[in-house]
Amino acid sequence: MIGLFKIFDVHVHFYSNSYFRFLVRQKTNRLDINAELKNLSAKGRIEIPGEDPVLLAKRWIEVIDKWKIERMSLISSIPGDEDAVVKAVQAYPTRFTGFFAVDPNSNLLMPTAEKRLKQDKLRGIFLYPSLYHISVADPWLDPLFKLCEEVKAVVFTQFGRLTIRPREYVGIPTTPNEEFTNPKDLIPVAKKYPGIRFVIPNFGAGRFEETLEVGKMCPNVYVDTAGSNSWTNEHPAKPDLRTVFQKTLAVFGPGRILFGSDSGLFPRGYRYDIVDNQTKLVQEMRIPLGDAKKIFYENAAALAQS
DSSP states (O other): OBTTBOOEEEEEEOOOHHHHHHHHHTSTTOOOHHHHHHHHHHHHTOOOOOSOHHHHHHHHHHHHHHTTOOEEEEEEOSTTOHHHHHHHHHHSTTTEEEEEEOOTTOTTHHHHHHIIIIISOOOEEEEOHHHHTOOTTOGGGHHHHHHHHHHTOEEEEOOSOOOOHHHHHHTOOOOOOGGGOOGGGHHHHHHHOTTSEEEEGGGGTTOHHHHHHHHHHOTTEEEEOOSOOTHHHHSTTOOOHHHHHHHHHHHHOGGGEEOOOOBOOTTTOSOHHHHHHHHHHHHHTTOOHHHHHIIIIIHHHHHHHO
């Protein structure tokens, strides 16, 4: 608990040992895997965790206990690494909720989604339309959305600017297709699948006005506050975070905003500065305590359960 708020962080990347191994295997002309991991660690000044994801989960528990964070959603951030998050959630089911990234173009898309959502009870999926060069509104994804609606899964969909630091450290270029970065692509999908709760991370990561438009039209779309929100520096209006919160509250209301930190890499570990900045901001804005509790805990807890 931070001050008067319990914290449920909906946006934490679970960068396991296997995550980095899957990532390195995508590199062309690579060295030995262990050599690549060593280079990655040195270039990014990051730690590569040991092979047991439960030990990594335990480390996260120790970190969030230190900062008084109640619960977190862990994201398996590369297709194929779902087992790591499954094991972490199974080890600490009252503290962690699990999500997994999908490759929409994979012929294993539906078998993987069925297994992870129905058998392993992960809470939802993470889509990167621009990274995988496919629109969120592509009919190819209809079977996936039908499954998500059936099991009441939550669907995070990343729009706007896309930066994936571990890919940069490995030397794999991130080449997002700008055609698929617009949150407004989600409008027909959210209307077609009203039983799915969709989440747009990072206030739309630079596509802020479009995110607000989606929020006005689709009551089943949420937004998360994750990360440093450095996109504001490049936005034409250069809004400060107070303005972003004010406009988001006016459209989404306190019931569809979720706190997130976008933490993930060690040794930096948990990004407490994000929590500190955002909790102080909502208090300075005199947002009612009941509304603040929704943003920082209750909304995420409701999504984790239903």
